[in-house]
Amino acid sequence: MPRPRGYQTSSKVKVSRNIDKIFERICVREVCRNVKRLVYTHIDLKLNYNCIYTTEDFLDFLTYIAITKDFATNGSRTYRLLRNKAPSADTLLYHLRKLSIEEIITQFDLVFDKLLEDAKRKGKFRNPVDVAIDIHDWLYYGKWGDYVIGTQPKQGTHKAYKFMTICIVENGKRFHLKALPLKEFKDRYKVFEELLKHAMSRIKIKRVYLDRHFYDMEYIRILKKLGLKFIIQALRSSTIRKILDENKDKDVIVVRNYQMWRKRKPPGKETVNLFIVPSRVNNDKVCFVTNLPVNEKNAIGYAELFRRRWGIETAYRVSKDFRAKTTSKNISVRLFYFLFSLCLYNLWILVNITLCLIFNEMKPVVTAKIIGTLIFQFQVDYG
Known part of the structure; x- marks a missing residue:
């Protein structure tokens, strides 16, 4: 035909x-x-x-x-x-x-x-x-x-x-x-x-x-030692929960120079940038830490990169x-x-x-x- x-x-x-x-x-x-x-x-x-x-x-x-x-x-x-x-x-x-x-x-x-x-x-x-x-x-x-x-x-x-x-x-x-x-x-x-x-x-x-299984100071230390850029999904520690409570009205939350502390032996701390963005699947928020320069404008972009990559x-x-x-x-x-x-x-x-x-x-x-x-x-x- x-x-x-x-x-x-x-x-x-x-x-x-x-x-x-x-x-x-x-x-x-x-x-x-x-x-x-x-x-x-x-x-x-x-x-x-x-x-x-x-x-x-x-x-x-x-x-x-x-x-x-x-x-x-x-x-x-x-x-x-x-x-x-x-x-x-x-x-x-x-x-x-x-x-x-x-x-x-x-x-x-x-x-x-x-x-x-x-x-x-x-x-x-x-x-x-x-x-x-x-x-x-x-x-x-x-x-x-x-x-x-x-x-x-x-x-x-x-x-x-x-x-x-x-x-x-x-x-x-x-x-x-x-x-x-x-x-x-x-x-x-x-x-x-x-x-x-x-x-x-x-x-x-x-x-x-x-x-989030790698939200750990030792992993971050290794990444920094090797000079690598990273984005890690963060667990909701008591400090992060407090930050969320204090910023309920904000869609995007950015905390530069956020301090991760470890009280158990060996004690220590690591400085990272924390950013929190709305979840795409529910009304909750998703938390990340990174050593990349982050602000309220590029935070959602980083989260999208994490999702796609x-x-x-x-x-x-x-x-x-x-x-x-x-x-x-x-x-x-x-x-x-x-x-x-x-x-x-x-x-x-x-x-x-x-x-x-x-x-x-x-x-x-x-x-x-x-x-x-x-x-x-x-x-x-x-x-």
Whole structure:
């Protein structure tokens, strides 16, 4: 049927049709040849020379159980329906348990660096970028053990493995740079500083965004020591509540040179700028502290930046789509699963960066599940 005169196909339809036409030519080649080379070649599972499986076999299997959100045992049964050469769950977990924590972190640091370099070659993250740091709980239901830390009661447990991550949080671009496990909660300051130093050696940081869990003098001291600009959502201390009561008629409240005090040992204080703005979701107020110059005119702008840039939790929710399930108490297994999920998330970002450049689009062109499916379905000859 001929189209009416003046008929124009919408941009979304054009993009969809173009993707359908070149999906196999570009997507599969990009994911299977470039992406798998970037990742798989830098992960060493310490396989013996006589092992019947390759690292690619294990990582393809892990990708499969990740995107199907399955356990290794059940996933191996369904995976064998797709692949003749499919490792068992016991074999996969055996090789992961052999790796030390240091080996796993070192390998994935290299992988994340390679992915970041590839993103920079595509024109991303070259200029100063905003970053965020968060602590993620992987809930645990077994007995206490190494790296199992108490947490707020949730979904029937108060135990969790905790991972601190640092992530680039630009609009439409969220990219994991590094993640570390917390063995004890007291390690959080040391890990926090290590993550920031790692990021500073690889990118230029514009600002650091932190949620209320980081409203702590020690974190602020570390940020100041490293010369970084920050915005942190503040908890309502008795002093802040008093400020709110005294300024009920004001929409925006700014207190320059606000003093944060710590009475418990070791005592101390830190000077920051406090600003309080109306919440966008209710009639309440939201409090922030920063070392940026703030006034009544730019305070709402800073709060809006925090809202728009705070994308680490969004990135974490999507990366959970790439994480396999496990009941293992072994930290090497947990850590490998967690870092591999972040790695797959970055791969998804990289593929979409490439396609967005082709189609001149701002939003992701293909879903995370499609990318995960392509990764384990198509094998490449590494030559």
